[in-house]
Amino acid sequence: MHYSEQKLTEEKVFKDPVHRYVHVRDQVIWDLIGTKEFQRLRRIKQLGTTFLTFHGAEHSRFNHSLGVYEIIRRIVDDVFHDRPKWNKEDRLLSLCAGLLHDLGHGPFSHSFEKVFDLDHEHFTQEIILGNTEVNAVLTKVHPDFPKRVAEVIGKTSANKIVISLISSQIDAxxxxxxxxxxxxxxxSYGQFDMERILRVMRPHEDQVMIKQTGMHAVEDYIMSRYQMYWQVYFHPVTRSAEVILTKILHRVKELYQKGYRFKQEPAHFTAFFENTLTLEDYLKLDESILFYYFQVxxxxxxxxxxDLxxxxxxxxxxxxxxxxxxxxxxxxxxxxxxxxxxxINPDYYLVVDSSSDLPYDFYRPGEEEERLPIHLLMKSGEIRELSRESEIVDAISGKRRTDHKLYFPEDILKDDKTKKNIKKQIRTLLDMRS
Structure with a gap:
């Protein structure tokens, strides 16, 4: 039997708090989970600095990646199985792309990316295509298979249905x-009826569509996403932690470039500072390494x-x-x-931070980020874009919400041992209580 079709002698399961169990029968998937590049995701938090706001938010990219795989497994094995517009040959491609879609995330991913001008999707593709254990597993399927998986994750694949399973406005x-x-x-904001959504998903030409009867479940999903962004992901305390984290990295970079002599040299960052970064350098970094440096x-x-x-x-x-x-x-x-x-150096202690989100959008050709809209499959066979049928979605469609805050160290400004009058002026301008 070819490697792509090999099954484990006994199904493996991961106990999961969200999906109850994550089921693995394919040898390829089991081997990918065991690679060192995938195991590294255990050491990368899913929500970055959010654990400083919500103390339970300690879960990892590893947890999430298994969850995405499980949702896609249910779609392709249970929902799409034997449907006329689904190609069974795309099953393993979908499972692998779902499992590996976040493989390139670094520590405190988005903050880290901003400082060093990186892109986690680029590193995901590098890991899949490079001299890695992940690549070795995928190559055993077919020499061309790593490229096909990378193209799905990079959204350059001709296989639009598989892309939409992993990356669209309603995806795994x-x-x-x-x-x-x-x-x-x-x-409770992120709760929605996923079971219902999965039951009404249908493969249709170049994207996944939703049966008209599932429209209200999709409305609930979109509002859940909206609430999660503003109540959790953009929480101002989490953003404050991100501001400080970003400023630490900026300061280390500035000091290094000025020839500052560190007590603890930032050896793991040298390649980032000198623009000599290799995939091996990137994979050596995880959040335990960053915390070590923050400590010392x-x-x-x-x-x-x-101080930072x-x-x-x-x-x-x-x-x-x-x-x-x-x-x-x-x-x-x-x-x-x-x-x-x-x-007080304003470059590090007076920071404007902006949060922005577009909860749902219809198709706008030529936009920098083209969003594939959610389409409903009507009983008549007609295809209708979601916001044309849903008043709830129409009310928020295409409307970007942006929020700005100014961050500063209140404790320093309230310390009147030095520059008392100036600090008082600052507090007045910031409308702080004296």
Whole structure:
């Protein structure tokens, strides 16, 4: 029997708090889970700094990746099986792409990516195509198979149905992370009727469609996503932790470039600073490594780096006020000048942070990020875009919500041992209580 068709002698299961069990029968999937690149995801948190806001949010990218795989397994084995517009040959491709879709995430992924101008999807493809254990497993299926998996994840594959299973406005990725993140944060916002959605999914030409009878379950899913973004993912305390984390990385990079002598040299970061990054360098980094550096950098001579690390490790985060940079730019300039006078570096201690989300959008050709809309399969056989049928979705369709906050160290501004009058002016401008 060919490797792609080999089954385990006995089904393996992972106990899962969201899906109850994750089922593995394919030898290929079992071998991929055992690779060192996939096991690394145990050491990358799914929600980055959110654990500093919601203390249960300690789950990993490993958990989530297994969850996405399980949802896709149920779709292709139970829902799409024997349906006329589903190609059974795409089953293993779908399972592998779902399992590996987050393989390239780094520690505190999005903050880390911003500082070093990286893209986790690029590294996901590099791991799949490079000299890795994952590549060796996929190549055993077929020499061309790693490329096919990478193209699905990179959304460049001609196989649009498989792409839409993993990356669309209603996909296995979102369905898992909404429920999983809600479970571990302890909130109810991310709950929706996934069972119903799976039952009404249908393969149709170049994307997955939803039967008209499942429209209300999809409405619930979209509103769940909307609530999770604003109540959990964009929580201002989590964003404060991200601001500090980002500033730590910026400070280390600046000090390195200036030739600063570290007590603990940032050896794991050298390749990032010098633009000599290899896949091997990237894979050596995980969150345990970053936390080690944050711990030891608390004792560095550089006051800014030491203070920021103390804040992150001990959860002494920045406070915030609502702020509109478009309308209050003069106020920001005034505050920056006062921070300088007070001996507080505004580059690190006065930060505007913006959150923005588009909960649902219809198709806009030519946009930088083209979003494939959700289509309903009507009883008549007609295909209708979701917002044309749903008043709820129409009300939020194409409407981007943006939120701005100004972050600062309240404890320093309330310490009147030095620069008392200047700090008082700052507090007045920030409308802080004296």
């Amino acid at each position: 990725d979102r369905m898992d992370y909404l429920q999983r993140d809600a479970y571990f944060t302890g909130v 950098w608390q004792d560095e001579a550089d006051e800014i780096l030491s 690390c103390l804040r992150f490790v001990n959860r002494n985060l920045f406070k915030y006020v609502e702020f509109d940079p478009a309308k209050e730019y003069k106020k920001l300039a005034e505050l920056s000048a006062l921070f300088e006078k007070a001996g």
